[in-house]
Amino acid sequence: xxxxxxxxLGGGIGSVLRxxxxxxxxxxxxxxxxxxxxxxNITASFLIGFIMTVLAERAHWDPSWRYLLVAGFLGGYSTxxxxxxxxxxxxxxxxxxxxxxxxxxSVGVGFVAVWIGAIAGRSxx
Numbered sequence: 001x002x003x004x005x006x007x008x009l010g011g012g013i014g015s016v017l018r019x020x021x022x023x024x025x026x027x028x029x030x031x032x033x034x035x036x037x038x039x040x041n042i043t044a045s046f047l048i049g050f051i052m053t054v055l056a057e058r059a060h061w062d063p064s065w066r067y068l069l070v071a072g073f074l075g076g077y078s079t080x081x082x083x084x085x086x087x088x089x090x091x092x093x094x095x096x097x098x099x100x101x102x103x104x105x106s107v108g109v110g111f112v113a114v115w116i117g118a119i120a121g122r123s124x125x
Contacts, residue, residue, distance in 0.1 A: 003067045010072020018077045033098055034086040037079050038106055044078035045110040049117025058124050 022036035029035040051069050055061055083106055091099035 001064065003064065006064050006067040007072040007075070010068040010074075011076035012072075014073040014076025014078075016076075018079055022079070022082075034083070034090075034102060037082050037086055038102065040077065040079050041083055041106050042109050042113045044074050045113035046117040046120075047077075048074055049114035050121045051117075053118040053121025054124060057122060 018040055021040055025036040025039045026034075048070060051074070052066075055066055055070075083102070087099050087102050090102070
């Protein structure tokens with residue numbers, strides 16, 4: 001299958017899941033802090049660490065899986081531009097502590113999630 005179609009398929013699925021998950025988390029936890037985007041960015045960070053480690057170190061899968069899962073699905077699912085815009089909005093509204101917390105937590109916890117994902121990917125027997 002054409003790699004562009006594979007990326008489009010994965011991206012469509014990731015985008016729909018992002019839309020659903022962001023709304024679900026926000027409806028449960030509120031919107032003062034951008035919880036939905038935070039949860040999506042952290043799970044995407046874990047997943048990219050896990051998937052890339054499995055694909056690079058554990059599996060001899062067809063490169064099409066990387067197109068589908070990483071470029072497509074995670075590209076559609078992760079929300080870095082949304083993270084930036086939501087952080088700008090709370091900053092603009094004078095919520096400097098919320099903006100700083102979102103930056104620090106998203107970057108710090110996101111990094112740890114990539115690290116844990118890579119460890120999890122290596123532990124697959």
